[in-house]
Amino acid sequence: MVRVHRPTPEFAGHLRVLYDRFPFDRSLADDPISVVRPLALDPRRGEIAGIFAATLAIGNTTAIRGAIGRLADAADGDLGSFITTIPSVERRKRLRAFRHRWIRGDQLAYLSDRLEAIYASDETLESIFANGMRDGGFADGLDALARRLRSPARPRGPRPPRGYRALFPSPLDPSHSPAKRLTLFVRWMVRARYPDLGYWHTVPTGELRVPLDHHVHWIAYHLGLTQRRTRSWATVEEVTRALREIDPIDPIRFDFVLCHTGISGDCPKERDLRICGPCAVRPDCRLWHGRRSAA
Template sequence: MQDLKGFLDEKVEEYNRPEFIILDPISIPHQFSKKEDIEITGFIAAILAWGQRKTIINKCQELFQLMDNDPHQFIIHHKESDLKPFLSFKHRTFNEIDTLYFIHFFNWFYKKHTFLEEAFLIGQTGSQDSMFSILEQFHEFFFSIPDAPNRTKKHIATPKRKAACKRINMFLRWMVRSDDKGVDFGIWQKIKPSQLICPCDLHVDRVGRKLGLITRKQTDWQTAVELTEKLREFDPEDPVKYDFALFGLGVEEKF
């Protein structure tokens, strides 16, 4: 186990560096410096993160250009007529209904709150295993606006439906993890890195199984928890840093 920790620690150092950003959806929020813009663009980039990474990045660029690359200001101050260009935006099954609801939610939210972290604190219990509650309560809050479109609910995963919640866990890693490497932002303080759950995508899942970190047959919420618990044995304070190692081994090295 110590050998595996050493191997993964080396891979974290190899992949947790600014060069990683360029080809990853995290490059989108890195184009912004204002905290609200980082939250908005990071959240949307994470939710749109399925398919080829180059396509994801291009679609995000397209979407934020429609907001004049000033998303927080656009979301707060836009007029109804400004929304017309968004009717043609689509990425895979994410369509104009979903896009307009995201804008509507953020408009509603930022008029009442300062930072998006507040939306994730509703289910916060402070314990290491409170992420189930955090994500479940966030999902309910996100769709608590009257007439929220039912079809959009499939784009925000919840562990209540046993989903692995890969994209939302990835977004939380970006916002919560803090180090001096320049990849993750670490701009949220009230959720601890020790609480995070590893984003369990196709590559991470495959490598995790090869390394004996996952034994569960299916890939669901419990699988992500199982993987994270194993990673906590290597670093209880920052287990999700190993996402860099597992993802890098899967994508870059075809491990």
């Protein structure tokens, strides 16, 4: 039987202390948003840099930042102009040798074609997301975005390259994906508080969902914000509900701190008093449950 673990009644205060003490500057340098921001000079270029960067957000943060940098170099430092002024055939040529984990240049070139077609039809990624969300909820907004990005530009247009569609899973797919990368993209676009970009104004911050990578899932599970051991859309909703009880207006402000607590090594993911000692959420941590003081 799975043992249910819940945070202490003082958890909200503990989480706020973790947030307030967090060395944002240290972790910002390591985060993909640090290389997105210089490319995101206006709302259009913010969407374009953001969706490329979120698509590449697989693996460790150093490799992700390197991949975004190589993509920006291929675009002569301006991903907006890359989409709107460089012909598709030239984009394909420049991206031919691109690799990041299992993501290939031909997939990014196809994404660039999709973005070109979207902007040519006077739509934006925000309007696609917002229309989907209006018809249902946040998951429907992600679904609308995923569907539009992964479908061919025209009914008889070229088919997406191998593996392309899998880059844009939707929470409404039968797998109920947590859609971490699209959810992260929407966080960047909606939240106006640094370091996020705040270019979208039609989606309230209280509606955001947590981008559930394995660092966030690990700590959320160990703090009792979810009892689910697998990452799925249901887990995303459960963790988000718990964070919304603490800050209904901006629940996802805690995402950066929870994520980078894991990335930075501030959380060893095991009981280690040297590191866990000063951890503000130690009273709520499953690993320390029932151990009120030093082991």
